[in-house]
Amino acid sequence: MLAYALRRCLLAVGTLLGITIVTFLIISVAPGDPAAIHSEDPKLSARVYEQLRKHFELDRPLPERYARWLSRGVRGDFGVSFADGRPVMGKIAERIPATATLAILSILLGLTCAIPIGIGSAANRNGWFDTTSGVSLYLLYSVPSYVAGMVLIHLVGVKLDLLPFRGMTSDGFDSLSLIGKAFDIAKHLALILFCYTFHSVAYDSRFIRQNLLEVLRQDFVRTARAKGVREARVVWRHAFPNTMIPVLTRLGLLVPAILSGSVILEVMFSWPGIGRLYFDAVLMRDYPLVMAETVLTAALVLLGTLLADLAYAWADPRIAYA
Amino acid sequence: MNDACEGRSPWAMMWRRLRRNRVALAGAAILGVLYALAFFAGFFAPYHYDHQFRDTPLAPPHLLGGVHFRDAEGVFHWRPFVYGRSLIRTHDEHGEVILRRVEDPHRRHPIRLFVRGDEWRLLGLIRTRVHLFGVDPTPNGAAPTGPEGSPDPPGVIYLLGSDLYGRDIFSRLCYGGLVSLTVGLVGIAISMSLGLLLGGIAGYFGGRVDFALMRIIEVIMAVPGIYLILTLRAAFPRSLSSIATYFLVVIILAFIAWASNARVIRGMVLSLREQDYVAAARALGISHLGIIVRHILPNTLSYVIVTATLYVPYYILGEVALSFLGVGIQEPEASWGLMLRDAQHATRLVDNPHLVMPGLLVFVAVLAFNFLGDGLRDAADPRSVLKAKTTE
Numbered sequence: 117m118l119a120y121a122l123r124r125c126l127l128a129v130g131t132l133l134g135i136t137i138v139t140f141l142i143i144s145v146a147p148g149d150p151a152a153i154h155s156e157d158p159k160l161s162a163r164v165y166e167q168l169r170k171h172f173e174l175d176r177p178l179p180e181r182y183a184r185w186l187s188r189g190v191r192g193d194f195g196v197s198f199a200d201g202r203p204v205m206g207k208i209a210e211r212i213p214a215t216a217t218l219a220i221l222s223i224l225l226g227l228t229c230a231i232p233i234g235i236g237s238a239a240n241r242n243g244w245f246d247t248t249s250g251v252s253l254y255l256l257y258s259v260p261s262y263v264a265g266m267v268l269i270h271l272v273g274v275k276l277d278l279l280p281f282r283g284m285t286s287d288g289f290d291s292l293s294l295i296g297k298a299f300d301i302a303k304h305l306a307l308i309l310f311c312y313t314f315h316s317v318a319y320d321s322r323f324i325r326q327n328l329l330e331v332l333r334q335d336f337v338r339t340a341r342a343k344g345v346r347e348a349r350v351v352w353r354h355a356f357p358n359t360m361i362p363v364l365t366r367l368g369l370l371v372p373a374i375l376s377g378s379v380i381l382e383v384m385f386s387w388p389g390i391g392r393l394y395f396d397a398v399l400m401r402d403y404p405l406v407m408a409e410t411v412l413t414a415a416l417v418l419l420g421t422l423l424a425d426l427a428y429a430w431a432d433p434r435i436a437y438a
Numbered sequence: 439m440n441d442a443c444e445g446r447s448p449w450a451m452m453w454r455r456l457r458r459n460r461v462a463l464a465g466a467a468i469l470g471v472l473y474a475l476a477f478f479a480g481f482f483a484p485y486h487y488d489h490q491f492r493d494t495p496l497a498p499p500h501l502l503g504g505v506h507f508r509d510a511e512g513v514f515h516w517r518p519f520v521y522g523r524s525l526i527r528t529h530d531e532h533g534e535v536i537l538r539r540v541e542d543p544h545r546r547h548p549i550r551l552f553v554r555g556d557e558w559r560l561l562g563l564i565r566t567r568v569h570l571f572g573v574d575p576t577p578n579g580a581a582p583t584g585p586e587g588s589p590d591p592p593g594v595i596y597l598l599g600s601d602l603y604g605r606d607i608f609s610r611l612c613y614g615g616l617v618s619l620t621v622g623l624v625g626i627a628i629s630m631s632l633g634l635l636l637g638g639i640a641g642y643f644g645g646r647v648d649f650a651l652m653r654i655i656e657v658i659m660a661v662p663g664i665y666l667i668l669t670l671r672a673a674f675p676r677s678l679s680s681i682a683t684y685f686l687v688v689i690i691l692a693f694i695a696w697a698s699n700a701r702v703i704r705g706m707v708l709s710l711r712e713q714d715y716v717a718a719a720r721a722l723g724i725s726h727l728g729i730i731v732r733h734i735l736p737n738t739l740s741y742v743i744v745t746a747t748l749y750v751p752y753y754i755l756g757e758v759a760l761s762f763l764g765v766g767i768q769e770p771e772a773s774w775g776l777m778l779r780d781a782q783h784a785t786r787l788v789d790n791p792h793l794v795m796p797g798l799l800v801f802v803a804v805l806a807f808n809f810l811g812d813g814l815r816d817a818a819d820p821r822s823v824l825k826a827k828t829t830e
Contacts, residue, residue: 127653134657139669146673258805260755262762263797266778270787270794372662379664380759384782391664395763398668406669414660 121426128418135414136189136407140182143403172198185407194408199400204408208390214284215382215389218305218312219373225309226316227363233317234324234359239351241329249321257318265311265384272307280304282386308385312378320363327359360431368424372416452740455817462813468806472799476615480558483609484572484595488770489556491604493591494523494539499599499607499792510543519548522577522593545577547593571595599792601780607795614772614796619803621688621757622750628692630746633699634738638730640700641707648704658697666694667756671765680771687766691756695749702745703738710734740818748811751804758800774800 169175173184188195194204233253237246273281280286284304285297292300331337332355340354341347379391386392390409397405429435446454456462475482498504505518522545527535553572559565575592594600597608640651658666670690678686710716711734719729754774760766761775762782769776774796780786781793 127656131653131656131660134653135661138657139661142669142673147675254808255805258751258808259801260758260797260804262759263778263794263801266781266787266794266797270791274788379668380763383763394665395668398672399765401672406672410661410665410669413662413665417660417662 124422139410195404197405198402204404211390211393222313226313229317230320233321238325238328253318261311262380268307279306281307331355331358364424364427368420371420452817459813461809465806465809475612476619479612479616482570483612484569485606485609486556487610487613487772491594495602495604496790497596497600501597517548519546547573549573598795610772614774617773618757622753625688625692625753626746629696632696637700637703638707638735641704642711642730655697687757691753706738744815750807
């Protein structure tokens with residue numbers, strides 16, 4: 117197990133290195149360097165442009181730039197943002213709370229909805245609950261999250277004027293009491309959280325249902341029933357724990373989701389999260405920021421899948437990693 | 439041996455199972471309609487996608503009570519018609535003067551079939567001006583006058599309303615479908631070919647080739663999709679010709695999607711290459727590539743068909759997301775994502791709910807592909823009949 121984990125980590129380091137090279141190459145061939153964007157003012161002379169290039173270290177050859185970036189990066193220094201000269205890590209860190217709140221709540225909410233729905237519909241297959249939830253979730257699954265967001269902003273946000281849909285806090289947030297603050301954030305969270313979550317509820321509940329149906333067909337379930345165990349106990353205690361794998365996969369995705377967020381929803385709801393930061397960074401050719409975010413998220417993706425794989429072995433003793 | 443035992447090919451059995459699945463057939467029918475509208479957009483759309491009627495921006499859909507049979511005097515007409523719209527000055531609830539567009543009962547524009555209008559090309563080749571439907575530009579059946587002859591703006595039919603520039607949304611949806619819907623087909627063709635070839639090579643040869651390809655796939659799959667898409671998009675100039683943007687979007691999306699396809703294909707090939715017929719083919723001296731392409735990959739075909747169908751929505755949604763964020767298809771071209779951008783302003787959407795139509799079409803298209811894909815998956819699964827028997 118330990119040897120397996122170590123081997124995976126070693127591979128992950130290689131993959132990560134590959135990602136840095138690929139990303140560095142892609143953004144380096146991109147036309148319109150940041151110096152040009154910053155010196156868009158035509159009155160700015162060629163000399164200023166050259167100074168900017170020097171300042172951003174764009175005048176050096178590509179391999180040298182990459183080597184410099186890497187040697188600083190392994191020490192945790194991802195440089196300063198081209199946009200405002202602030203350290204990249206600081207800019208990312210201040211965006212984490214918004215995205216992480218959303219991601220963690222979304223996965224918790226998603227699983228607390230999906231698990232009972234999945235179990236409920238599998239336990240009573242083809243019953244009214246299974247049919248109605250199946251049809252409605254299938255329809256919901258095909259709704260793009262941004263279309264849902266648009267319609268919700270239109271209906272709930274503007275027409276009914278029930279919930280705010282811009283940003284994470286209202287004006288005058290600082291003057292609110294602690295409970296008022298929590299309530300204010302909760303109100304801002306409601307719509308974007310729904311849009312962020314409903315896909316995974318639709319997908320996970322059908323997935324859990326499918327897995328549970330397979331498990332319910334197994335001999336040990338029949339044995340449990342034959343012993344006279346109550347049906348609820350058969351489903352929840354005997355069968356359900358054997359469908360934990362998808363839940364673990366989902367939790368494994370939680371790790372990177374904390375840092376990546378949804379670009380389109382964050383743009384739509386003006387959410388001060390990381391997805392929007394990334395989008396702006398790409399548009400502004402803010403290379404240090406793009407590099408740092410790509411590497412950090414990719415590292416978390418790799419970590420998350422590794423943790424999920426290790427958790428499989430814990431959940432299912434038949435899985436052994438040699 | 440009697441007739442009842444006559445063998446059926448797996449494809450025939452798959453087709454039989456699919457035909458019994460009404461939901462899947464409904465999905466196929468919806469897709470048939472959508473693709474027909476897209477491929478013959480010029481015919482079904484009454485106007486060219488960039489035909490602007492500056493006098494009537496953000497007009498409400500005629501389909502919602504705008505198509506009449508009975509005119510203002512109560513006379514019934516067999517041929518349905520729409521009214522021209524005029525500007526009038528009124529006061530809103532605060533007493534402010536506002537301009538409003540109302541139907542002008544004196545200007546009646548009958549709807550006709552097979553009318554002549556903006557020029558378009560059938561399948562990109564044959565020039566024609568015939569459109570399925572349209573309205574007379576001059577009211578009440580008057581003879582067409584010169585460009586300066588009539589003081590009124592020309593009559594326009596807006597089945598689903600108009601956008602900010604007075605362009606017909608229905609027409610733009612048809613033309614936009616050509617972009618948004620074919621992105622899926624072209625993208626799948628690229629990513630599946632890449633996935634089949636590279637996955638086949640990795641699984642067949644194993645060893646170092648396999649290791650190297652798997653690492654590349656891991657690199658692609660470890661970066662969150664939308665990040666990689668945006669970064670790749672940034673590597674190309676912001677403004678490109680419309681056809682270049684289209685292919686750029688397709689290729690970027692396909693470049694990311696082939697990785698997961700290749701990984702699954704590789705897994706299947708790993709077990710297929712141990713089959714006796716592969717050993718036989720090798721003994722016959724067939725080249726490696728020949729074995730992969732002719733003998734191994736055809737066995738993954740049912741997976742490929744099912745996955746391809748279920749993957750098309752990824753491309754449609756990807757194009758919509760990119761265009762929506764402003765880095766995909768650009769004005770004045772039409773695409774569903776680009777049109778959805780117009781609905782982004784919340785307050786504008788409140789007064790003009792018809793702007794959300796492209797979103798509805800995206801939903802319908804994705805749903806139809808899911809219907810068909812799930813039906814194909816059930817049909818391709820040889821156990822599905824057996825399963826149905828044991829559980830029902």
